[in-house]
Amino acid sequence: MIHNKKARLLASFTTLGAISVSAAFAATSPYDLIRPTWPLSWDAKVFEKFDTTVTKKTGMLPKATTPESFKAGELIPDTLDQAYFDAINTKISPIRVNQAGYLESDNERQFYFVGSSAEEFEVVDAYGKSLSKRVTGTFTKSEAETESNWTIVAGTSATTPDQQRYKVELTGPSGKIFIGKIPQTVPTNKRLRIKVGNEISSTFIVSDNVYSMAKDASLKFFGIQRSGNSESWFHGPSHMKDGGGAIVTNADEAGGTFDESRAGSLAGGWYDCGDYLKESQTQAFAFMALAVMSATNPSKDVDHYAYNQADFVNTDKVPDVLREAKHGADFFLKAYNFAKGVIDDMPVSVGNFGSDHALWTRPEAQDYLPTDNSSIATDRGGPASRTVRLGELGSNIAGEIAAGLAILSKDYAKYDKKFADSCLTVAEKMYDFAKALAQGKSSYDGDKKFKNNKKATDWGSLAYIGNNEFYDDMALASVALLYATSKKQYADDMFRTKSLVPGQQYGNGAGFFEGGWFVTDNKAFLKNTKNTSWANSYTYALYALYKFILADKTKATTEYGLTEDERLAAIEDCLANMIANLGDIGNNNGGSVTLPAGDISFKQNKVSYDPIWYNMMTDQLWNFNRYQMGNVFEVLAYSDVAADIEKQGITFPKMAQTDLKANEMKQLGINQLNYMLGMNPWDISFVYGIGDKNDAHPHHRASNPEGRNTPGISYKYNCPVGALFGGPTPTEKNTWEPNGMSWEYYFFSETCLDASTVLLSALTILSNGGDDYYEKKCDNCKTEATPALEGAYATAYHYTWKEADNFSIRIVNESLEKLDSITAYIYFDATEDDIESCGLMFDIDICTLYDIAGFSQMCATKSSEFRNYFKENGPQKVEGTENKDKKTYTWAQAIPVGSINIGNKIRLDVTTSSGMKSGGKCETLAQPAKTKITDGWSFASHAETKDAPAYDGAPDWEKDYGDIQDAPKDPYIVIRDKGKLLWGYGPGKTTSDRVGFVNVAKVSKARMLLSDNSLFVLATAQGTKTLKIFDMLGNQLLEKSFDGTRAEVNLANIPHRGTLVARVMQNNKALSTKAFKVR
Structure with a gap:
């Protein structure tokens, strides 16, 4: 752990990513096979397309027209100059593939070619060479046509009035869409490409592990979003004083006097999106979903990481998604302790919207703002302005938190029984609170009065308005508590009790539950054209109901106390509501799947979608991918439930026993993920860190310095692995043009906790839980962020x-x-x-x-x-x-x-x-x-x-x-x-007191820092480097090669004591030399 004194030294504000090691090592991450790789050639004239007249500044483009680290087909560093990433994206290929890859079991394996004609394609290796046994195929011509354009406007920082860096306008090929299918005979678990004439696609793999790899990558975004002293692989301890800000009951209310005695009491949790707010809406949603997906798919939640996700060798023996859910639980338990056990007094949001958004910097920095009443302290997101917000539970958020805590009380007990017991205590109290509030009562938990939370729903903050229902969250809470406790009261509340809250309407037939929270004010359990997102957890509730309670007949009837008739009726109602909700988010663009009809006659049972891009209706006009990914999860959740029902041969009491089309719906979900991962109008993977081509301008403070408005803390771009880019909506023209600079147009560029939550949920269903697709060998893996000082x-x-x-x-x-x-x-x-x-x-x-x-x-x-x-x-x-x-x-x-x-x-x-x-x-x-x-x-x-x-x-x-x-x-x-x-370096002997190498950023190519018994190397030079350590007689004691930006050597492993000399070498040239003593 990094204690407070060390924490002050860690904030390197250089990127602190998982280190990439040289080819001598087996892996740098569990998902290396789907990480971005260099194209097969580099156009040295590419920067001639970049317009730098948008700024008065000079030197906006890299001096090296070809990146120093360029090596065709090899991994791209995460910390590359953004101009190089943009240069890669200037070529919108006519060949659109899923840049992660395809399941071996995927019978379609679709990809597209855009142009005037195409007949034959060839599958080639990662370097464009024919396979040992040549593999070819032919295209099917569709009637669809497409075109696309993309404008990138890069920035430098917001510390100057002239913020732009360059502008580049991209135009993709236009024409007919030709559909190809990757043959079943291609090699598996190795990078491949598609070749059509002289055109070669991005890489992809064919592997049943591909979505397990993608899930591993997506989980790392949660590590990026962690606040507090949380072993984030991406940054050091941050917002460690949370809890000391003014306690407010209005989210808009500005901060007041900072209370040092409460500082740190609310450290932890997750950041919302590209900001440093901790919002109840997104935190609770993420926590709930992580808990649900871990518990409903235990065989797929594997232990690939330590708590610090840079380490995939010395793991913590806890399934990764479950462990990340615990991080959320820890924050909510802190909030409970903060409130001294009074649920109504729990603060589950931290930060003031206006103040937080006024500062763009690394997360570690804000703790160093003053805590007085100056404008510096109150207007720039510092500890004094990070308000402690009450009244943001309602029945909806409280229901989600109760659900997550209940699940962890059961599933985490084998790892930490005391923690698990605490989870159950708070879950039951929170459920009682949420239920009483939903029922319109004036008190809960005996005679405790509602003081801060007066509304069950219809409340919000400047960041989030629109979560105006509680049926979904309360239904999920009752399911989770039944799962955790087997208590009859939760089964009753789940689907037996009549008139649980005012306004419930009842119906008869398939899709209408008998009672409980699964009966709403429109009779069935319907979300009515809303996407699964931070504001809507209906699909999670139905999915959990089936997977937790109904799927296993023995558990349902013995452990959870259901009769077999109740179980079968609930399965039918569950599936009928899933179908009706899917019908509501169709877009009637030509593609469709017709599913069995229940008795919700006022809803359709046809799932419609765009037959080319496979998108469905989204209820927001911005961040298209964020809400479309909710549709993807919904499609795959249905397919998972339907497949199990088909496998068991369950007969419905009322619905016609027709084909549930589980496989067809699964294929739809896969094709929708193909779009997200590269098979789209812009030839881009919208999941950062996956696929050869990513956007490089996310609206995300911790990763992207383009919005930096602090004069003294600079940092470099670092890819926010696992983040889902908001993205434009596919249209007839497919125009991707920001209003202003790319990073600041958050309608497209924002990356959010809830978006990666639904992404991870969808990937979980398609993953296989494997852990044999990479070698657990990484000499550079760490368990805490690297201490480094820019000085x-x-x-x-x-x-x-x-x-x-x-x-x-x-x-x-x-x-x-x-x-x-x-x-x-x-x-x-x-x-x-x-x-x-x-x-x-x-x-x-x-x-x-x-x-x-x-x-x-x-x-x-x-x-x-x-x-x-x-x-x-x-x-x-x-x-x-x-x-x-x-x-x-x-x-x-x-x-x-x-x-x-x-x-x-x-x-x-x-x-x-x-x-x-x-x-x-x-x-x-x-x-x-x-x-x-x-x-x-x-x-x-x-x-x-x-x-x-x-x-x-x-x-x-x-x-x-x-x-x-x-x-x-x-x-x-x-x-x-x-x-x-x-x-600095002075003439003569003026700086002869220099100890080691003084960091000269952008001038020096490597530097070394000594901390305790570790030697840290921080490098700006790209490519493979070698660290060598010698004794004073010139005897070499250690040699270690690495790529990327940093490396670490544990000096305790070197038997020699006394004065040693370390050199960082590249191409037989010393980048840095340091003498030091080891005692």
């Missing part, structure tokens, strides 16, 4: 103002420690006479401080104080730097910066002039300096040496151009804090 750094650019040379220097504190006494040093060349005769003088023209929240203010130090300092502390000669030919020396000028708080940045515009001596001191005449320092040590270009990095020199810009574009980092300005070297 302080300097940037600089030159401008001319009133004929004087000026240098705008920005000093940034990206550590998570306040730097109390900063002094910066700039170095230049001059003669002794230049200095003595006042030919070069320094002053500070502008001093502006930017805090962690993005606010700016003038520095506390006045211009006159800087001027007086420079008079008293002029340039100092650097010994050993004489240039006898030019009669110059290198000089150092100290600049007193003072303190820079966590995540802050300071702008210092240093101006040069000349003057005259007065009273033994130089007084400026405001005349241009007689000595140019632009070609001096700190601002001139440097070639790379064995001791220091290359630097292009300070660019010549306009005065305030640095407010539009970040200047390059300058490794030849030196920064010290209380004398300790933090940054």
Whole structure:
């Protein structure tokens, strides 16, 4: 575990993903076979298609037109420059495949070719070569035509008014759609491609493990969304002070006084979408669904990960989905303890919508905002503005939480009995609360009054409005509690008790339950054209009813107390409602499956869908995939239940015993997933981290820095594995065009907890629970986030103002420690006479401080104080730097910066002039300096040496151009804090106190950090690298190769003690060298 002191050091704000190891190792994740891989060739002219005139900034495209790590057909790093991802996507292939792959048992294995004609295709290997036994097939021409276009507008950050980076417009091929079917004879469990003429598709596999792999990937998004000290594989401990914010009963209410005594009491839970809100609606939905899917499919919930999902070797012996559900349960139990056992006082949402959305940064950063009543504290999502919100349970959310807790009380008991018992206690109390509220009572749990929760439904927040029913959630809660306890009262509430709540209407026939929560105000258990989503859990309730209670005749009649007649009637009613609900979400576009008709005569039994893209009706106009995925789950849930009914040969009491078409519906669900995973108008996999081609601009703070509006905490894009991209709606023209920048148009780009929840639910049904499709070998797997410190750094650019040379220097504190006494040093060349005769003088023209929240203010130090300092502390000669030919020396000028708080940045515009001596001191005449320092040590270009990095020199810009574009980092300005070297390379012996390699981001290609008994390597260089450790005699003690951005070595495993030397090598060239002692 990372304790608080270490937590301050972890926030690397570099990406902390699972490390990719070299080819010598068997796997980097359980889903390597479906991870993104490089195309077979790279177009070095691809960036000519990118329009950079959308910005005044320069250097917006990578210098390397071909990525350094490019290797045809090999895995793509998650941390690649977004421009390279966009370059891959500029080619919308006419061949559309499911880029994850196809089940061996899938008899269709559909893919498309778009064009004017196509007859034959060939299945080739991952590198485009024919298989040992050539495999070909022919197309079937459809009557459908398609076209597509996609506009990508990339950003840099929101710290400047000029935020765009580039724009690229893509046009896909248009024409007829030709349908191909991958032959049954292709090899399995290896990457393949489709070749049509000269066109070659993205990769895919054919394997019965493909959806197990996809499920493994999708689960990692939950790890990304974890809050608190939760061993997230993606980030460090975050929002550790949750619970200390003001307690409010209105979600819109702003924060008040922060209570330190409550800080941390509500740490944990999951973030909502691309923000850092913890919303009851999405948290409860995710928790419920994880619990349901684990318990209904226990053979498919396997242990592939430790709690930290970077580790798939040293796992925790708990099924992964069940373990993730426990993370949700832990938060809700914390809320119960916070409320001292009073359900009505439980806060299950944390954060203020407006304040949270005002800051875009890494999740670790917000804990470092102040907790006073300043605008920094209250307006930017910091601890003081993370309100503790009461009154967001209702009967709907309380029902979902009760269901999840009940399931874990039974299924987690074998791993932690005390925890499981706590779950049951709270589940039963919460059910009692929710039931009483739904029934309109004034009290619950004896004589406890409803104070904060006055409505069973029809309440909401700025983030979520529209969950206006409780029948689904209460039905699910009664099912889960019956599953957990076998108590008759829950069976009665489930489907026996009449007039459980006011307004229930009863019907007769197949589809109308006799009583309980499965009877609603429209007689049957109907969701009425609503998609399965955060606001609707009807399908989960019906699925759980069948899988938990009804499927096993013996359990139903002995353990749960049902008669056989009750069981059969409930099975019929369950299936009839599933059919009616599926009929409601059809879109009548030509494709359909007709299912048996029950007695819900006012609903249809035909499931209709688009016969090309297989989409159905969505009840929202944005985030199409988010809601369509609910339809996919609903289709597959029906197929799973129907298949079991067919297998058992169950005879219905009233419905005609016709074909339930379980296989046909399963195929529909598979074809719908094909769309999500690449067989769509844009040739893209909408699930991040799966398939060769993903969007690279998610509306997601933790992964994407394009929206960053904090001046002092920068980070790089890291693919949010497992997230479901919101996506555009397929239409006749298939236009994907953002309103603004791609990342900010959340109608398409947002990634949400509930979306990945329904994705994982659908994948669970198709998965096979296997764990033999990858080798559990990973020397670099970890159990906690890597501690890494960016530290302080300097940037600089030159401008001319009133004929004087000026240098705008920005000093940034990206550590998570306040730097109390900063002094910066700039170095230049001059003669002794230049200095003595006042030919070069320094002053500070502008001093502006930017805090962690993005606010700016003038520095506390006045211009006159800087001027007086420079008079008293002029340039100092650097010994050993004489240039006898030019009669110059290198000089150092100290600049007193003072303190820079966590995540802050300071702008210092240093101006040069000349003057005259007065009273033994130089007084400026405001005349241009007689000595140019632009070609001096700190601002001139440097070639790379064995001791220091290359630097292009300070660019010549306009005065305030640095407010539009970040200047390059300058490794030849030196920064010290209380004398300790933090940054930079000085001339001569001025920085001889450097210990190891000082990080120069974007200049250095690797750095090493020592922490306890571990050596961490952080690399920006792409491709395979090798870490070697030697003793002082040159004997090699260890060699380890790795790809990706980081590696770790446990030094306890090295028997040699004393001074050692570590080198990071690539292509026989040292990227970094570090000497250190091991005791």
